[in-house]
Amino acid sequence: MSSPPTLPISNHAPSQPSSIATPAFRAFVGRLSDSLRRASARRRAWSELADYTAFSRPDSVSEAASRVRKNFSYFRVNYLTLLAAVLGISLLSHPFSLITLLSLLAAWLFLYLFRPSDQPVVVLGRTFSDRETLGILIVLTVVVIFLTSVGSLLMSTALVGLAIVCVHGAFRVPEDLFLDDQDPIGSGSGLFSFIGGAASSAAVAAAPSVIISRV
Incomplete structure (x- = not known):
């Protein structure tokens, strides 16, 4: 009786994902x-x-x-939502500024923050190191924010949003609001903490590659 055919066995171990950007980006998102x-659950x-x-009138x-x-303190999330809405409307009415900011954000995310450490940036055959990439992104950010109309648009929009919040806050009588259960301003909870927390999670996920290649 013939023995069953032997199945070929591969000596190659399954390749591990070399990119740390994917888990870091997923952790951030x-x-x-x-x-x-x-934060939405805390909205009034x-x-x-x-x-x-x-x-x-006060x-x-x-x-x-x-x-x-x-x-x-009471309408914190609502006020921040209003500020975001004012900013969104302003950017939608200025498509060039919107596209410029989105492009700048994408450049920071995918060319530096969440780029795999073993994949250098190559443009037209020129390889850029992490330090060179960071320097170029910083210069590009300064140019976009301070030397174009994008900066003035963001500043004017922020002033308009803050004016709306201050006027509403000054004329809204807070006596009927239950403020005892509110977290103090700046406590790092809710919407204020998502940037730091998300960045921390991404940094933890990306720590191995950062320690090895970016120190």
């Missing part, structure tokens, strides 16, 4: 999505924000400042 969900009802019966500048502080 996952952390960002989780933080946005938690828009009807409460726009309750016209709770508006009155008697003094100090009272207006106190109202802004209390209202910002």
Whole structure:
């Protein structure tokens, strides 16, 4: 009786993914999505924000400042959403600035932050080191923000958004708001922490390649 045929056995171990960018990018996106969900859960009802019966003129500048502080603590996520909406509308009305910022963001993400450490940047046959890539991105960012119309657009949009928030906060009477259960401003929770947390997660995921090749 003939023995069964022997199956060929490969001596090659399965290749490990050499790119650390994919897990780092996934960690960043996952952390960002989780933080946005938690921040969205803390958002107050828009009807409460726009309750016209709770508006009155402040008697003094100090009272207006106190109202802004209390209202910002309570409507923090709503105010940040308004700022983002103002910025989005402004960028949509200026397609060149929007495309420029998206291109700049993509360059930082895929040419430096989440680029595999074993894949150098090669442009027209010229290989750029990590330090050269970082320097070029910094110079490009400075040029885009300070030497084009993008910077002035961002500044004017931020001022408009802050003016809307301050006017609403100064005229919205906060006596009916329950502020005791609010986290103090700057506590690092909710929407304020997603950038640092997401960056930390990405840094942890990318730590091996960073230690080996970028120190």
